[in-house]
Amino acid sequence: MKRSATAAIAACSFLAGCFHPPAPLLDEYGAVADFALTERSGRIVRRDDLLGRVWVASFIFTCCTQSCPQISGSMARLQHELVDQPDVRLVSFSVYPESDTPEVLRSYAEAYRADPERWWFLTGPKESLYDLIRGSFHLGVEPTTGAARRPGNEVLHSSKLVVVDRRGVIRGYFDGTNPDEVPRIGVCVRRLLREKT
Numbered sequence: 001m002k003r004s005a006t007a008a009i010a011a012c013s014f015l016a017g018c019f020h021p022p023a024p025l026l027d028e029y030g031a032v033a034d035f036a037l038t039e040r041s042g043r044i045v046r047r048d049d050l051l052g053r054v055w056v057a058s059f060i061f062t063c064c065t066q067s068c069p070q071i072s073g074s075m076a077r078l079q080h081e082l083v084d085q086p087d088v089r090l091v092s093f094s095v096y097p098e099s100d101t102p103e104v105l106r107s108y109a110e111a112y113r114a115d116p117e118r119w120w121f122l123t124g125p126k127e128s129l130y131d132l133i134r135g136s137f138h139l140g141v142e143p144t145t146g147a148a149r150r151p152g153n154e155v156l157h158s159s160k161l162v163v164v165d166r167r168g169v170i171r172g173y174f175d176g177t178n179p180d181e182v183p184r185i186g187v188c189v190r191r192l193l194r195e196k197t
Contacts, residue, residue, distance in 0.1 A: 063154070
């Protein structure tokens with residue numbers, strides 16, 4: 001009896017070790033509109049540069065002391081966990097372009113060891129960025145006003161990470177401040193990589 005109980009426990013432990021987070025439902029939330037924004041390298045990146053790849057978008061600003069360090073930490077973890085997937089890109093959009101020049105973004109990217117070929121940091125005209133975030137990604141972004149505006153809290157913005165498929169269609173939203181979401185994003189990305197376009 002003891003032997004069978006021990007075997008059952010061992011089997012359960014083995015299965016638990018092999019467990020992967022459940023794949024989320026992958027609905028379609030609309031296509032990302034065309035854009036032309038400046039990457040930290042100085043080159044212009046357009047939506048078409050991402051077609052044919054699966055990508056994850058985040059929304060941050062470099063002097064943020066609120067959610068941005070956690071968001072960028074999640075992106076850094078994704079970069080590590082998806083290193084074996086050449087058709088994946090990570091794209092961080094600045095929500096405070098007045099401050100986030102390509103040079104500033106370059107320094108920020110280095111702090112997170114962002115691979116310049118795989119993780120892009122984009123800036124550009126504020127109106128263009130905000131129109132894209134609100135209209136295409138369906139997320140909120142707004143400059144902070146009044147007493148709430150202080151260093152590190154200049155912009156109110158979403159902490160969501162957005163997964164986009166090879167066609168440029170949004171397929172999922174995840175909490176970028178929750179470390180437990182990172183494995184689920186990885187499952188989602190790998191599933192989309194297997195989809196036929």
